[in-house]
Amino acid sequence: MSNILGILEDHKLEHVPGTAVMGDASQEYGGVDVSRLKHGRGRNSHIVLVPQPSNDPNDPLNWPQWRKEMIIILVSGAALMATCVYCTILPATLILSEVFDQSITDVSNSTGAHVMAIGCVTFFTSAAAKKWGKRPVFLASVGVMCLACVWGAASQTWGSYYTARVFQGIGVAPVETLVTAMVGGS
Numbered sequence: 001m002s003n004i005l006g007i008l009e010d011h012k013l014e015h016v017p018g019t020a021v022m023g024d025a026s027q028e029y030g031g032v033d034v035s036r037l038k039h040g041r042g043r044n045s046h047i048v049l050v051p052q053p054s055n056d057p058n059d060p061l062n063w064p065q066w067r068k069e070m071i072i073i074l075v076s077g078a079a080l081m082a083t084c085v086y087c088t089i090l091p092a093t094l095i096l097s098e099v100f101d102q103s104i105t106d107v108s109n110s111t112g113a114h115v116m117a118i119g120c121v122t123f124f125t126s127a128a129a130k131k132w133g134k135r136p137v138f139l140a141s142v143g144v145m146c147l148a149c150v151w152g153a154a155s156q157t158w159g160s161y162y163t164a165r166v167f168q169g170i171g172v173a174p175v176e177t178l179v180t181a182m183v184g185g186s
Helices: 065-087 090-099 104-132 134-154 158-184
Strands: none
Touching: 065 104, 065 134, 065 158, 090 104, 104 134, 104 158, 134 158
16 A cells, blocks of 8 residues: 555655644644634534634635535636637637638737737736735626627627737636636635
């Protein structure tokens, strides 16, 4: 059992760094009486919660399971939508080239402009999420992304379509950075 899936057990350390001792309320660890710490509920009442939730009802650690799962589903849907916004025009490159009377290179450059907008805007959206919170930035992102998609679909000129692609990138940028931060809990 020393080498399962290439993972070696450490026989020198009492506790692996980054882990927490979980046990019943009568245990003590590191001079801390775990009976004073917050524990799981129901059949998990013997588990010490790490990290410890605050007393704030807005702390995600205090949310009911259904709410956490719903947020993960919504955030995953937005990430899927952001990915689709990026790559769904690729099969239509030749059609877009004909419709807007542009070269294939110009149509491909619209995807490059989209990606460049993502790269430039993520710095600002990450800072905005730290200042104002992830939720308002995330909601604004999804709104901009949806409006820019409608704009791109309704475009009659190449300039309008190209600009819509840039705004799609601006809308996608927060999703690129905030989804991992939301799932990771930071």
